Amino acid sequence: MSTTEFTGSKQLSKSKPKSEGSKKVENSAPGVSTVSVHAGEARQKSLNSITDPIVMASTFTFENTQSIIDFIENKEERGEYGRYGVPGERVVERKLAALEGAEAAVLFSSGMAALVGLFNAKLSAGDEVIFFDECYHRSREYCRKHLSRFGIVTREVKTGDYDAMESAITSNTKMLVSESPTNPHLSILDLDRFATIGKKHNVETLIDATLATSYNLQPIEFGVDYVMHSATKYYGGHNDLLAGVVLGSAEQLQPVLELRGVMGSVNTPHNCYLLERGLKTFELRMKRHNENGQAVAQYLESHPTVSRVLYPGLESHPYHEIAKQTMRGFGGLITFEVADADWKATAKVVDAAKLARIAPSLGGVETLIEQPLVMSYWGYTPEDRASFGITDNMVRLACGIENSSDIIADLEQALAVLK
Numbered sequence: 154m155s156t157t158e159f160t161g162s163k164q165l166s167k168s169k170p171k172s173e174g175s176k177k178v179e180n181s182a183p184g185v186s187t188v189s190v191h192a193g194e195a196r197q198k199s200l201n202s203i204t205d206p207i208v209m210a211s212t213f214t215f216e217n218t219q220s221i222i223d224f225i226e227n228k229e230e231r232g233e234y235g236r237y238g239v240p241g242e243r244v245v246e247r248k249l250a251a252l253e254g255a256e257a258a259v260l261f262s263s264g265m266a267a268l269v270g271l272f273n274a275k276l277s278a279g280d281e282v283i284f285f286d287e288c289y290h291r292s293r294e295y296c297r298k299h300l301s302r303f304g305i306v307t308r309e310v311k312t313g314d315y316d317a318m319e320s321a322i323t324s325n326t327k328m329l330v331s332e333s334p335t336n337p338h339l340s341i342l343d344l345d346r347f348a349t350i351g352k353k354h355n356v357e358t359l360i361d362a363t364l365a366t367s368y369n370l371q372p373i374e375f376g377v378d379y380v381m382h383s384a385t386k387y388y389g390g391h392n393d394l395l396a397g398v399v400l401g402s403a404e405q406l407q408p409v410l411e412l413r414g415v416m417g418s419v420n421t422p423h424n425c426y427l428l429e430r431g432l433k434t435f436e437l438r439m440k441r442h443n444e445n446g447q448a449v450a451q452y453l454e455s456h457p458t459v460s461r462v463l464y465p466g467l468e469s470h471p472y473h474e475i476a477k478q479t480m481r482g483f484g485g486l487i488t489f490e491v492a493d494a495d496w497k498a499t500a501k502v503v504d505a506a507k508l509a510r511i512a513p514s515l516g517g518v519e520t521l522i523e524q525p526l527v528m529s530y531w532g533y534t535p536e537d538r539a540s541f542g543i544t545d546n547m548v549r550l551a552c553g554i555e556n557s558s559d560i561i562a563d564l565e566q567a568l569a570v571l572k
């Protein structure tokens with residue numbers, strides 16, 4: 154098979170972010186869609202197929218003993234056994250690395266499997282990890298509840314409090330972790346500052362950039378060591394698969410790759426194909442998610458029955474300035490509060506949605522709506538919910554790629570139930 158033709162995309166510049174629709178040609182590197190369609194793929198594929206065949210094999214045959222020895226001695230790149238990787242997986246990894254501007258990517262069977270794989274490969278008994286507290290609750294739960302059993306200490310500091318994060322570093326600290334944007338508050342990190350703290354103390358840094366994707370934000374440009382995405386969301390894009398990825402330097406990711414082969418948290422060939430196919434339209438979908446997010450957020454902000462809207466593209470958002478400086482767009486996720494509503498009145502609005510479907514998740518073509526108090530925090534005490542910043546009248550809307558006028562019309566009729 155011939156080598157791939159497209160290896161890199163035009164990177165977002167950390168000093169000069171390109172707004173959408175910018176006409177300026179900065180370099181001759183291929184654009185995002187060219188990369189997402191072509192990168193990582195062989196030009197001429199098996200059986201002359203234009204698409205990558207789905208190779209449904211758990212094991213790969215050797216012609217003879219010499220070919221096994223050649224493979225072990227790295228003289229031939231080929232498959233061995235499914236747990237160590239399938240052909241479609243490598244294609245998707247190269248594609249995602251090209252989109253991120255990262256040297257390497259390791260694909261996992263879910264976003265959580267990616268986080269677990271990275272933490273397990275990098276942390277040992279006695280090590281400490283520090284989180285910004287708005288990070289995905291399952292990743293904090295994994296560290297607090299499970300890594301603690303193996304002698305790893307988890308600390309949490311308030312999101313955006315860089316001095317607190319720096320003060321929490323000890324000689325045992327091995328990783329600083331945050332999400333950006335966070336969920337559901339959509340706080341945006343000053344990645345320069347975050348990465349600088351890590352470098353100053355010789356501690357590795359990880360950003361979960363699921364809500365942004367490489368289209369809107371590229372943390373590696375700022376000096377962050379690892380970027381993680383739940384590819385279940387915008388990368389897969391169609392609410393039909395689970396996958397996750399960790400990106401960074403090949404050297405730093407080598408132990409992660411090796412551990413994945415032992416843990417077995419790998420994707421099936423069919424899942425890899427679905428992800429590869431979803432990625433073909435990545436830029437088209439992201440543009441629409443960004444447009445819909447902005448249009449719907451502006452509509453909600455002007456609505457008399459909505460008391461608060463959190464969306465980084467709104468001037469009212471506490472992190473709007475840093476978002477504008479570092480991101481290309483702000484995605485499809487919006488959090489808003491229904492005016493003068495208790496949790497039951499808020500649930501009425503959610504239940505009245507006709508186009509938006511009631512479900513957790515985000516990043517797919519379908520618009521999803523949910524009430525965080527019910528979907529993610531049911532059974533928590535009011536004090537605990539308050540400490541997470543989860544209010545009774547909060548609604549999370551993940552705009553899909555439908556026409557924004559239809560999403561807005563749906564919200565208009567849903568909010569009207571309270572009149």
Ligand SMILES: *Cc1c(COP(=O)(O)O)cnc(C)c1O
Nearest residue numbers: 263264265289361363383385396
């Ligand atoms: C969904 C999500 C995850 C977990 O990903 P899965 O693919 O569901 O395992 C992690 N971080 C963020 C920000 C997410 O939205």
